Structure formats: C-alpha cells, structure tokens
Amino acid sequence: MTTMRESRSVTGPMVVVSPSDPADPASHSHAGAQKKTASKPAERVTAIEMGARQREISVSEFFTKNRHLLGFDNPRKALLTCVKEAVDNALDACEEAGILPDVTVRLEVVPIDGVTPPASQATRFRVTVTDNGPGIVRQQIPRIFAKLLYGSKFHRLRMSRGQQGIGISAAGMYAQLTTGKPVRIISRIGPRAAAHFFEVQIDTKKNEPLVHESKQIEWDQPRGTQVTMEIEGRYQKGRASVDEWLEQTSIANPHAKLIYYTPEGEIKEYTRAYHELPPSPREIKPHPYGIEFGMFLKMVQETKSHTVVGFLASDFCRISPQLADQICRQAKISPEMKPRDLKGSAAETLYRTIQSTKIMAPPTNCLSPIGEKAILAGLYKQIKGEFYTAVTRPPAVYRGNPFVIEAGLAYGQRPDEHNKPEQPAAPRAEGEHEEDDVELARVIRYANRVPLLYQQSACATFKAVLGLSWKNYGVAQARGALPAGPMVIFVHMASVWVPFTSESKEAIADYDEIHKEITLALRECGRRLGIYLRRRERAASEYRRRNIFELYIEEVVEACNRLKGGTLPKEKLKKQLQTIAVSRTGGIKTDEVLGKTGEGPEGLPHSIIVTEGGAEGDVVVGTKLDGGGEEAGIGQSRDGHTDHGGGLASGSKSDGGKSGGIRPSWRQNQRERFTGEDEKNKTRKGERPSSRASNGAVRRSRKVTA
Amino acid sequence: MMTKTKKPTTVEKKLVGLADLVIQAAERSKDPTLQIPIRALSNVSFNERKGMIEMGDKKQARSFFNIGMAKKFMQTMLVADALAELQRADLTTSLREIYYRTKHTIRDSHENTFDTQDESDPIIEDLEVTLSALREELHVRAENAGSIVGPVVFGDDGDRVDCSKLGKGGYSVPSIVEPEYLEIRRCTADFVLLVEKGTQWNRLSEDKFWRRYNCILLTGNGQPPRGVRRLARRLHEEQGLPIYVLVDNDPWGYYIYSVVKQGSINLAFESQRMAIPKAKFMGLSSADPERYGLPRNVGIKLNDKDVARAKELMNYQWFKKPAWQAEIKRMLTSGLKYELDALANKDFQYLTKQYLPRKLREQDWLD
C-alpha cells in the first residue's frame, strides 16, 4: 500500500503500476488488459483512504516547508534572522518596560572536530544576544523559546517589532534542526530575583517545549535576558549582513546601545546617541476599514459581546453604540442579534454596510515614530556626511491602519575628507579625468524601526525614492535610477500593521496612501538638501574666487617688490590686497555659509550641517565619550576613551554647552584612534577593519580591540 | 652702441610706475586697474593727411579683483618685472625668453603663471601700447628674419658691414635697428625694393638686379618683421629713398603692403615710427596677368578665406582709393590669385629681365 501510494504521488495516475503489487486492482488484469488500464481514468482515492491520510502536521514539517517565509532560506540569511529575532525581542521588551536598551550581540565560530575555521569559512555559529530588559518569568521561558506561535504581541494591535509570536521560537527551531543543540536561556527579572538558566528544545510532534535543563545560577547582570543558539550559518560581510543590519538598527534606534562582537574578534560599539525612550505606543482596537471579511467572521465568532451592536461598538475603534445601531439598521439586522447567529449573507451585508459607512479615521496615538531629532542623531552618529535632515510626517491612514512615515537624508562627505585629496593631487595630464564615480545613493528602509535588507526594489519606499525628481534638488539622477551622489536616504514606516508584500516581511506594499506619504516626506528632505546645496555652491564659488585672488596676490606683491628694487613693505601690501579680496567676494557671508566662522547660518529645520568648524543644528550630545557611568560594562572600551585625556573632554563640554555639537574632527580622531588600535589587532588576520560603506558615506562605528 | 648709465631709463620708470599704481590702489582700498589701449580695428583710425593708421583712445580696464582678469593682471605685473630687469641689466631678449623667464608654478598650487607663450606675447604688446614704448625700447627683439643686399654700409657693434660685398646671401637684418644699434654709414642706392618672398629676393640677388638698377633689395620672408619695416622706414626717411613693395597677388600680399605703408591695426601706435605712407605697390597686380600674358593655368583659385579677406580689405579706409577698389575687385572677378613665382612660367629670369624693368620703366605702380 505504501509503495503504491508513493509511486502515485510521485509519478501520477498514467503510470502502469507494478502488477506484482497485490493491493493494486490493475494487477489482476492480464497483459492484454494493459491498454484498458492505461485508458482508465485516474483512480479515485476513497474518503476512507483520505481520512486515513489526515494527520497533524508537525511543527518541524511546517517549519521546513515555510522556512523561506520565516527568513531561513539560506545559511547566511539564517544567521541574520536569528540575530534579528533576538535583538528585536530585546528592544521590544526593553521599550515596553521603559528601559533604555543595552543589547550585546556575540557571534562565535563553533569549532568542528576541534578545528576553528576562519569566520568567512565557518559553517557553524553560536549566537548570543543579551539584553538589560525586564527579564522573563521562569514559567514562561520554555514556551517562549520552544513553542511556535506563542507570544504576547499577536493578540493586540500595537506597534512593535515582533508580531506573530513566531520569531524567537522559529530561530530555536532552526537551531535544533541544523545542529540539534538546545536553546540556552538565562533570564532574571530583577536584582532580588534569582537568575534562571534553561536549556529547551521543541517537541516537534506536539509543538511543546522539552526542558533539558532548568536551574538557578549566578549571573552578573541584575536584570535581563540572554539567549544562546547554535546554528548552521554563514558569515559574510557587506550587503544584507549581520553587520549592516546592526548598523542600520542603531541608526533607527539611537536610544539603544548595541555592542557587537563579530565572529572575527572585533568589537563594534554603537553608542547611545539619544537618551529618551520612544513614547510607549498605545494598543488600539482594529479599525473596521482595515478588517477583511474573513477576519471579520473570525471576530464575530470570537467576540465576548452578546449582541451585534455590542460587538461592533466594543471590538472596533471609532464605532460608537449609536453608530453601531445605525449600521445595524441600515444592514437590516437586529441590533440585539447574537453575533454567533450572524451567518452567510447577513454577515456579508453587515460587513459591506460597515465598509460603506463613513467612519472617523483611527486614533494615531498608537504610533511611536522615531522623531526628527532621534533620526538625526542616528544618522549623524553612524554616517559621515556634511548635511543631515529628517522629516516626520503627520499620521495618515491606509485601509483603517494608522501609520507615520519618516524620512531622512545624510549627504556628502565630511569637510576634513574632501579637503584632503585636493591638495596632494598630481597635475593631471591630458586625457586624465577625475574618476567619474557615479556612486548612487543608498536607501535604508525600516518598518517599525526594524531595517529591511531584502527585496529593495519591491518596496514602496524604494519606488518612492525612484519616483522623486531629485534633479529639482540639485542631485543628479539618471532616468529611472536612484539619485547619484554620496547620499544615504532613510525611510521609516511606523504602523500597528505594516503591509508587507509577502510573508517574509522584507518589502512594504505600495499602497497609494503610503506611497504618497513617503513622497511627501522625501520631497521635504530633498527641498532642504536643495537649499543647502545651492547655498553651498554659491558660497563655494565665491570662495574659489577669493582663493584665486589669494593665489595671485603673492605673485603681484613679489613682482611689485622687485619692480621697486626690493624695498617694498611686502606684508603691508599683501594685507591690503587680501582685505580687498575678501570684501569683493562676499567676505564674511561666504565664510559663514562655508562654516569658516563656526556660526550656524542655515536656518533649515531639523537639519545638521557639518563644516570644518563643527556640526551645526539639531545635534544631540549623545554619548559621554569621556567615560560616563553607563560605559562601565566594557573595560576595554572604557580604557579606550579615557586615554584621550582632559583636553578632549573639556573640548566636548564647552562645545556641547553652546550648540550641542561635537566637533567632527575630534570625533574623527577618536575614530581613527580606535581603528588604529584595531589595525594592530587585525593585521594578523590579514583583514582591514575598515567599515566603509559602499557609497562613500562612511559608517561610523567605534571599535575597540577585543 | 650707446653707452648706458646707471640712471633709470624712461622705460624703466614707466615700468616701475605700474608697481606704484598697485601700491596706491591698495593704500586706498581700491581695485588696482590698468587702462590698456584697445588693439583692434574698433580703436584705430586712418589719418588721411598723414597717410597712416593711428590708434584711438579707447581703453580697456584690466582689474586685479575681477575674476576674469585677475590672472592677466598678475601676468602683466610679472612681464613688467621681467622687462624692468632687462632695462637694469641692459640686455635684449626674445619673446620666448620672456616667456620662460616669467613662467613658474605659483606657490602652494599646481597652477603655472603662464602655460604657453601665447599668453605672454600679447601681454608684451599690451605693455607696449600702455606705456607707449616700442618693443625695441623694451629691449625685446624678434627673430632675425630679414635680409638685405645692395649699395649700403652699416655700422653694427663697431663692425663695418658693406651690403654690396656680402655675396648673394646679403646681411641678415637685426631685429633692433634703432640708430643706437645700427648705424647707416653710407648709402648710394636710388630706391628700395621690399620683396615679400625670400625665394624671389634670392632670384633678384643672384641675378644682381640691385647692381644693374642701383637699388637695395630687402625681404622679410613673408610679413616683414619690425626690424625690416623699421630699416625700410629709416632708409626712406634718412636717405630719402623711395620704397617699392613686391608681393604675391593675393589678399595677404595687399595686406603686407598696407602694413608697410600705413602700419598695422594691432600696433597702430607704432605707425609713427614704422609706417611709410609713400611706399608704392609694385606688384603683383591683378592687372598684371593680362598685361604680362600670364596664362590662366598658373593662377590659383581663390578660396573662401581669400574672398572674405579681400572683401574685408575693401572696407578698410586706406583701401578706399578708386584704383585700389578696382585692383581688389579685379582679383575677385577673375577668381584667381597669382604667386610671384608664377612668373617663372615664362622664363626663369622673367622677373629680373622683363617684369621689373618694364614696371620701373612704365612707372606702373599703385599708391
């Protein structure tokens, strides 16, 4: 029986089955009857046979079939997904508990047969994510980590990173399937509680946790959760890597401090640049416009209300009892009807009536946008540029779901960077050109603060970026292409329900309302960039003019001096001519625009302008780089900071007091210092630690030797 | 040669004046500005009475603090400095040497003060007109590009140069022929024949035409350089010799003649010292082919440029005389131009033995 079934399911009914199988009806026929068999219609499976086939689908089967939907399509992506699920949970938990998140991610290569391959060759990794969040009560731990579809976020409409209750247990499942190792958890809910250690696996038949180990342990952390998984994976830097994801996470979550131990032994530290927690988003009931009919039916069945009016008024937002009554009457349904009795066409009529009734837009206080200041802080902290701006749009609604679009821009190079190459440039020979680098802008996309790294071109954010005429803002753009230039474009959608194009949650669906909001946000960013670029261009040309004069003044003064027989007070003449030059080329104004005087000149809202003199605008003094208490967790990094000495520290104070700026050159020093230290460490491994972004905007992460 | 004193020359004083201009402007917070007479057709006029081109008073400001002029201003000061150096050291030099002397890379940059000689040459001309100093006075010489042969004796650096005893090669005309540098000791010739082309000058010199007709043969190998023009002027002025010009029959030949006669547009202010208003155009005239029976097949078809240039010449005031209008029109009508060399079509010595004798005999020239 089994053989037959298998062969059928594989090859289909037209195949002549083996006559030796006694169970097969065709085997009774003789050779001459073979034709008959072939022409016979496909055999039907009886209801009894079918009934016998029915069985519970095990979670491991479910997982294996759907792994691509859950982000485990390939080993590289799986590594990222495991990190992502754990970090998302850590941030969600911290924020919900009102704690500024400190999250540590550690990737380690797992030796195979006692040999530890280099990270780029390794196939097995240990992923450990530790947070300082609220911790998890002991009883919940096994189910959270070893039961699929178990979570606290699915049953409510509230903006959060996770939603399905499938994240971390799926990662644990993946670990279990690829390495057979249990998930290890340490969690502690407060300094006076004990820390619990668990080793759990999923009983793949029952979708229930199997606890291998459960004990109290000593833990140096007063509170928080640590999860460790051993998985099959691949580590490769660059696009869509763990490194990129963490960096982008830190941009959109500047209130979080992330420490990342790379599998190559580096420590990357993404500091906290913003010291306020995002406001806690409120939970809301679904808006009737956002509910599909199937879901509606499910709600009808599950409601606790005893009447249809009650159901409408209490299970949805923006439906008052009066409005509910009115809807019922219009749908010709008794308001007092029991919801469970609402079936078939009546339910459909009611649903249609609701959809055609004018209902107030949902409340928007359920959303927690990042905010302009925080976006600026995040961009400024991680991306080296000369101009930053951010826009948070007012809330809008698509299909009954409130959402907020935020956009940001980081543009250009640091003044200290583009000044350098100009001087030592060798005179160019004929036919030699400046490298025509047509570097394109980089788009970084977020849904509820989580970076989206895959399927860029399917994403509404990306389409909106392409759809905007960047040329209007002084940025080159080829037809149908991304704008060109050293630019990072940031787009965030915050919503209780982000519509993704597919289950894998990698691209935001291109609804008109969403597209429009993204465009409006980008347009405002672009407009500010345009103003900045035009001003800078004007000032730069004035400045170039003055430079030309200054260049020639030298020559003219020398010539005059020789003509006068070498008796001329040269310095005096030079000064006089220089004064004329300055007054003829916009003078002080040019200096201001170019930031030579260090005053903030631009008057652009929610923007940062970085010049040689420093950063101007909405710069949040983020990290206390000279060794604040919160850095105490990491010895090395602390040492790294303190040896800068008092000079720098006082520099940061006086600066911070006035404009809130941190001198980029100083930051630069800082960074170089860390990189420098790193270099020593790294050369052994023959890898440069540079974390330069592909498009020239340099990602700034402070690194400390491990 | 004149003996030089340590006292600054007039030219030197004028050059130092440029530095003073800069210093004074700076003192008063003003943009240092040079007023440079415009060297173009728009700023010349033909003085009918004197028969020469004169420069008008239109001037062009060259300001230091003007982005389009800053570099030129700086270059002007550098050239002025180099010229003052020549004055002090009492040296003469070439345009090319001035270029090299003033060329260097500006400190802290990759920019050169001058990139090519094309940038420094016009600046020297600017200074000539601005300071109204002749190039010779500025001690800048051109290439020696002229030859002279005939019954004249010069004193050059104390050497006696008898141009009747220099074979067929003659004496190479220096670029500076001012009396301090070149002395005309004796001259017994009756006239000067200024020949455009070296080839025809060679023919005449070889045939000893100058001995037979007691004249001086002079050539500038094309557009005569300043030395040649100035020497012709001196022979005309000091020795009272008539000057006859012999050029190809094309618009460029006419123009060469006009430069000798009235002066050039570019350096009109030098007309005073260079122009020879009484010079005569001996040929080749557009009437000659017919008169001397030159076959049409030794002519060359006028190209578009020739035609345009010829029409331009007809508009110059100094070509307005009816005879000249007819002369140029005839060329345009025939559509042909003729080189002097074409005379060889009839005989190798046709120029020496037929053409010139007949011209002189018939006094067939244009004024």
Ligand SMILES: Nc1ncnc2c1ncn2[C@@H]1O[C@H](COP(=O)(O)OP(=O)(O)O)[C@@H](O)[C@H]1O
């Ligand atoms: N680090 C953590 N600290 C506190 N609670 C956590 C942590 N990780 C997970 N949880 C809890 O476990 C639940 C299940 O997590 P998960 O399987 O990732 O699903 P989801 O995040 O979609 O809800 C979360 O809803 C949360 O309540």
Ligand SMILES: [Mg+2]
């Ligand atoms: Mg989760």
